[in-house]
Amino acid sequence: MEARMKNPATIIPAVMKPIQELMKAAHSQGLPQELMEMVHLRVSQVNGCSFCVDAGLRNLRKLGESDERIGLVAAWREAPYYTDAERAALELAEASTRLADRADAVSDEVWDNAADHFDEQQLASILLMIAITNLFNRLNAPIRQIAGSW
Numbered sequence: 807m808e809a810r811m812k813n814p815a816t817i818i819p820a821v822m823k824p825i826q827e828l829m830k831a832a833h834s835q836g837l838p839q840e841l842m843e844m845v846h847l848r849v850s851q852v853n854g855c856s857f858c859v860d861a862g863l864r865n866l867r868k869l870g871e872s873d874e875r876i877g878l879v880a881a882w883r884e885a886p887y888y889t890d891a892e893r894a895a896l897e898l899a900e901a902s903t904r905l906a907d908r909a910d911a912v913s914d915e916v917w918d919n920a921a922d923h924f925d926e927q928q929l930a931s932i933l934l935m936i937a938i939t940n941l942f943n944r945l946n947a948p949i950r951q952i953a954g955s956w
Contacts, residue, residue: 807950813945825938832938835927840866843865843869843871845895845939849900853903857942857952858946875888879896894924898912898917899936903936903940
């Protein structure tokens, strides 16, 4: 397997600093790194971005997450390994990533569930992580960025 081209963020270097600043801002509200990485992993799984799925798996392992919690993120609804807050964040991640799947992409039920567990600043962080991950996925998937290659 070979990438179609270099990553656009490396071709246009001015892109990297703003992306890094967005990522820094997303991580600035004190949410657990593990939660943010689970959100990143789930969004990347939904989008089929092997590069980002690989990165998410590696990051969660470095953070000490168990194989069960890492491996079952894709089936979080049926797995007993997640807190209610984590479930709310994963549900928000899926809904916010699959915007075109239904008219009311992020239903009041999904939003209210997340808002029950996170304050406005934390929700902003989660939404930024979702958006940034979608950005990465939309750069990596079309060029077929190779998992583990960056």
